[in-house]
Amino acid sequence: MTTPWSHRYAYRTKTLTSSTIRELLKLTQRPEVISFAGGLPAPELFPIGEFQQACQRVLDENGGAALQYSTTEGYLPLREMIARHSVRYGLAAKPENVLITSGSQQALDLIAKLLINRGDRALVEAPTYLGALQAFNVYGAEYVSVPTDDDGLRTDQLDEALRSGPKFMYILPNFQNPSGVTLALERRKTLVALADKYGVPIVEDDPYGQLRYEGEHLPPLLVLDRETRGIRRDNGYHLGNVIYLSTFSKTLAPGLRLGWIVAPPDVIARLVQLKQGADLHTSTFTQMVAYEVARGGFLDQHIRRLRDVYRERRGVMLEALEECFPPASGVTWTRPQGGLFLWLRLPEGMDSHRLLEAALRRDVAFVPGSSFFANDAEGRRYMRLNFSNAQPDLIREGIRRLAAATLEQLREPASP
Amino acid sequence: MTTPWSHRYAYRTKTLTSSTIRELLKLTQRPEVISFAGGLPAPELFPIGEFQQACQRVLDENGGAALQYSTTEGYLPLREMIARHSVRYGLAAKPENVLITSGSQQALDLIAKLLINRGDRALVEAPTYLGALQAFNVYGAEYVSVPTDDDGLRTDQLDEALRSGPKFMYILPNFQNPSGVTLALERRKTLVALADKYGVPIVEDDPYGQLRYEGEHLPPLLVLDRETRGIRRDNGYHLGNVIYLSTFSKTLAPGLRLGWIVAPPDVIARLVQLKQGADLHTSTFTQMVAYEVARGGFLDQHIRRLRDVYRERRGVMLEALEECFPPASGVTWTRPQGGLFLWLRLPEGMDSHRLLEAALRRDVAFVPGSSFFANDAEGRRYMRLNFSNAQPDLIREGIRRLAAATLEQLREPASP
Numbered sequence: 001m002t003t004p005w006s007h008r009y010a011y012r013t014k015t016l017t018s019s020t021i022r023e024l025l026k027l028t029q030r031p032e033v034i035s036f037a038g039g040l041p042a043p044e045l046f047p048i049g050e051f052q053q054a055c056q057r058v059l060d061e062n063g064g065a066a067l068q069y070s071t072t073e074g075y076l077p078l079r080e081m082i083a084r085h086s087v088r089y090g091l092a093a094k095p096e097n098v099l100i101t102s103g104s105q106q107a108l109d110l111i112a113k114l115l116i117n118r119g120d121r122a123l124v125e126a127p128t129y130l131g132a133l134q135a136f137n138v139y140g141a142e143y144v145s146v147p148t149d150d151d152g153l154r155t156d157q158l159d160e161a162l163r164s165g166p167k168f169m170y171i172l173p174n175f176q177n178p179s180g181v182t183l184a185l186e187r188r189k190t191l192v193a194l195a196d197k198y199g200v201p202i203v204e205d206d207p208y209g210q211l212r213y214e215g216e217h218l219p220p221l222l223v224l225d226r227e228t229r230g231i232r233r234d235n236g237y238h239l240g241n242v243i244y245l246s247t248f249s250k251t252l253a254p255g256l257r258l259g260w261i262v263a264p265p266d267v268i269a270r271l272v273q274l275k276q277g278a279d280l281h282t283s284t285f286t287q288m289v290a291y292e293v294a295r296g297g298f299l300d301q302h303i304r305r306l307r308d309v310y311r312e313r314r315g316v317m318l319e320a321l322e323e324c325f326p327p328a329s330g331v332t333w334t335r336p337q338g339g340l341f342l343w344l345r346l347p348e349g350m351d352s353h354r355l356l357e358a359a360l361r362r363d364v365a366f367v368p369g370s371s372f373f374a375n376d377a378e379g380r381r382y383m384r385l386n387f388s389n390a391q392p393d394l395i396r397e398g399i400r401r402l403a404a405a406t407l408e409q410l411r412e413p414a415s416p
Numbered sequence: 417m418t419t420p421w422s423h424r425y426a427y428r429t430k431t432l433t434s435s436t437i438r439e440l441l442k443l444t445q446r447p448e449v450i451s452f453a454g455g456l457p458a459p460e461l462f463p464i465g466e467f468q469q470a471c472q473r474v475l476d477e478n479g480g481a482a483l484q485y486s487t488t489e490g491y492l493p494l495r496e497m498i499a500r501h502s503v504r505y506g507l508a509a510k511p512e513n514v515l516i517t518s519g520s521q522q523a524l525d526l527i528a529k530l531l532i533n534r535g536d537r538a539l540v541e542a543p544t545y546l547g548a549l550q551a552f553n554v555y556g557a558e559y560v561s562v563p564t565d566d567d568g569l570r571t572d573q574l575d576e577a578l579r580s581g582p583k584f585m586y587i588l589p590n591f592q593n594p595s596g597v598t599l600a601l602e603r604r605k606t607l608v609a610l611a612d613k614y615g616v617p618i619v620e621d622d623p624y625g626q627l628r629y630e631g632e633h634l635p636p637l638l639v640l641d642r643e644t645r646g647i648r649r650d651n652g653y654h655l656g657n658v659i660y661l662s663t664f665s666k667t668l669a670p671g672l673r674l675g676w677i678v679a680p681p682d683v684i685a686r687l688v689q690l691k692q693g694a695d696l697h698t699s700t701f702t703q704m705v706a707y708e709v710a711r712g713g714f715l716d717q718h719i720r721r722l723r724d725v726y727r728e729r730r731g732v733m734l735e736a737l738e739e740c741f742p743p744a745s746g747v748t749w750t751r752p753q754g755g756l757f758l759w760l761r762l763p764e765g766m767d768s769h770r771l772l773e774a775a776l777r778r779d780v781a782f783v784p785g786s787s788f789f790a791n792d793a794e795g796r797r798y799m800r801l802n803f804s805n806a807q808p809d810l811i812r813e814g815i816r817r818l819a820a821a822t823l824e825q826l827r828e829p830a831s832p
Contacts, residue, residue: 004615004617004657005531005617005659005679005680005682005683006682008531008583008584008617009530009531009686010529010530010531010532010533010536010555011533012529013530013686013689013690016686016689016690038485039485040484040485041484043480043481043483043484044480046479046480046483046484048475048479048480048483051471051475051479051483052471052472052475052476055468055471055472055475056468056471056472059464059467059468059471060468063462063464063467064459064460064462064464065459065671066671067459067462067464067467067669067670067671067672068456068457068459068462068669068670068671069454069455069456069665069670069671070671102518102673102695102698102699103695103696105693105694105695105696106694106695108693109693109694109695113426113428113554114425114426114429115421115424115425115426116426117426117427120426131692131693131696134692134693135693135694137693138529138690138693139426167424168424199420201420201421201424241420243421249485253483253484253701254483254484254485255481255482255483255484255485255486255699255700255701256483256699256701257518257695257696257697257698257699263421264421266421266422267421270425270429270432273429273432274429274432274554276547276550277521277524277525277547277550277551277553277554278521278522278525278551278694279518279519279521279522279525279673279695280519280521280547280673281673282518282673283518283671283672283673283699283702284671285669285671285672285702286699286701286702
């Protein structure tokens with residue numbers, strides 16, 4: 001039965017396909033399923049005691065303000081903290097460069113709203129974050145995809161892609177979602193130089209930058225852009241060619257829905273206007289509580305703990321994969337230096353959608369790769385595995401189940 | 417100095433004008449200003465102790481879930497509570513009819529995203545809620561405005577307006593923002609019948625419905641629509657011609673950013689997909705805390721308290737207006753039966769924008785009427801006054817200052 005509404009939907013609903021991840025998250029709520037599907041932090045590491053203290057303090061000392069409407073830009077002490085923290089990475093942002101968003105998913109939505117006219121092209125990595133594709137699709141985006149390898153975006157193919165006239169580039173340089181790969185330093189420099197040459201700005205999405213388990217921190221594109229363009233560090237960051245996004249979802253708690261954008265002040269001013277119309281402002285209470293938990297060095301200390309735990313889990317998953325998928329299996333995977341995800345490639349002819357059905361019968365879940373490509377068909381051989389959420393024993397057991405499902409499928413004749 | 421971004425903005429940024437309300441909220445943060453500008457609840461009534469207890473309980477009993485990602489639809493017990501509560505008003509919604517949003521501003525944004533193609537017309541009241549205009553503008557909406565009087569929308573002018581082919585109607589039937597007027601029962605019935613006749617659905621925005629200080633509750637358009645169309649109450653609400661919105665911002669706390677949409681399940685399914693791309697989901701933590709505070713009858717009891725306090729403040733403002741603006745002043749105003757706002761009309765030739773400048777010099781603020789019209793020029797004689805935020809003595813003093821500014825301006829020669 002249809003309603004009076006359905007024939008009135010806007011063009012953008014035609015681009016909607018239900019997100020495989022979100023539907024899976026429902027399926028995998030069955031307690032017997034070992035899920036490598038979500039991008040969920042380990043809930044046992046949430047600093048619950050610190051949150052309790054912070055809630056009490058915020059409500060005791062500032063309850064009237066915490067529960068009231070507030071400014072669209074976000075809670076000033078939190079923006080100041082983010083600006084201060086950014087200096088460490090050479091970003092040199094000021095509070096007026098920072099907009100607090102309702103998770104970094106909202107940052108993607110606001111940036112798409114700001115930039116995309118129907119039919120405009122976004123240059124994206126193949127694969128790329130599916131939530132970005134969802135956010136961009138509804139504004140009628142089209143795509144130019146550039147392939148990636150173990151060093152990230154293939155910048156040798158970038159020149160040609162840029163000549164097709166994309167409006168902006170969307171890049172995840174650190175421990176990319178879904179592939180886990182990191183953009184090498186030389187490629188970062190090439191990317192930023194080509195962005196400058198073609199006048200195509202960059203949206204740099206960095207949710208996992210602080211979750212590095214080995215190797216040296218690499219400079220953000222935002223910083224390399226400033227250096228390339230000869231912008232002085234103290235000029236208030238007016239001329240940047242890069243918008244930078246990050247989030248508290250992976251370092252503190254995703255249930256707060258707190259992310260941020262660092263951008264030139266005139267871009268921030270426009271985004272603020274768009275955010276006014278989108279949700280007025282992000283929860284005053286969660287912003288004040290997050291600030292209260294994070295301040296005084298606690299967040300740094302907490303992130304060190306997360307790194308230790310996730311480094312171990314990554315190791316456990318890599319070991320289990322080596323054990324369960326010998327070279328003869330034809331299955332290969334990435335070895336991320338940080339973040340939350342591994343990326344598996346199946347032997348030619350195998351299909352990760354079909355494998356998911358077999359895996360779910362064995363109570364193990366992952367996200368099929370096709371969700372992460374602007375052009376679906378490219379991803380059928382790939383799958384994304386999360387290693388942050390499950391504890392080591394479950395990771396080992398989950399990989400065993402996954403290997404069993406894969407071997408079963410390898411033995412089956414291909415479906416007609 | 418421009419950035420590489422500004423020439424890349426999408427068409428929708430051309431519709432952006434900074435919201436007068438939001439800019440005013442900044443100005444009026446000076447402590448000496450008596451502000452009738454915002455739509456702010458009285459912060460001294462926030463149930464801070466209950467929030468503290470709720471935070472402790474949620475984090476103690478369910479901290480891992482409260483801080484984790486959750487489903488886009490919203491926290492199920494909260495959706496169940498909203499559905500149960502709606503039965504009281506004859507809405508008979510089920511949890512699958514309810515989507516939790518990040519404030520009802522997000523509900524407006526999602527509905528606009530769902531329905532509006534560039535150039536589509538929305539039928540709105542004149543005046544109407546400026547946040548709705550902001551949300552609709554960015555999707556390229558155009559408008560058909562229908563005037564209002566003391567009984568709300570002039571339904572005698574609706575037939576003609578509907579013939580111009582609007583895609584949907586946006587109506588605030590109770591204690592409208594900004595005018596404070598309530599749509600009379602007979603007009604509600606006419607509205608719903610005409611919506612059915614022309615097949616133009618209704619978005620019913622009801623943030624203040626529970627804040628009635630006198631008179632009888634009137635049935636929501638959603639209920640009258642079901643009756644008109646002969647829909648049985650128990651059919652799961654599949655065929656409705658009305659989408660209903662409300663919020664916890666006026667009854668519990670706006671700083672949480674919690675609103676909701678009641679709609680047919682197929683509309684909810686589409687809105688869920690759009691919300692996935694917009695912010696994944698609303699904060700799990702604030703949803704669980706709000707549920708914990710509201711449950712067990714506390715919210716009803718708290719709303720009775722709000723009604724008593726706001727009824728008194730409304731009375732104080734009406735009295736002060738009568739005292740300070742005698743009939744000879746030519747200033748008139750509405751007498752709302754509920755909600756947060758009064759609507760003043762200045763004598764012919766006066767301009768509320770110019771008056772605001774004079775008022776701010778005397779440390780009193782309001783919102784000029786033009787912000788609330790799809791067609792700006794109509795509103796120059798009007799102004800919106802909020803009576804919920806300031807305490808009685810400040811209301812009296814603020815109205816005295818406002819009268820002084822008005823009289824001063826009446827005496828001045830009009831600017832060239």
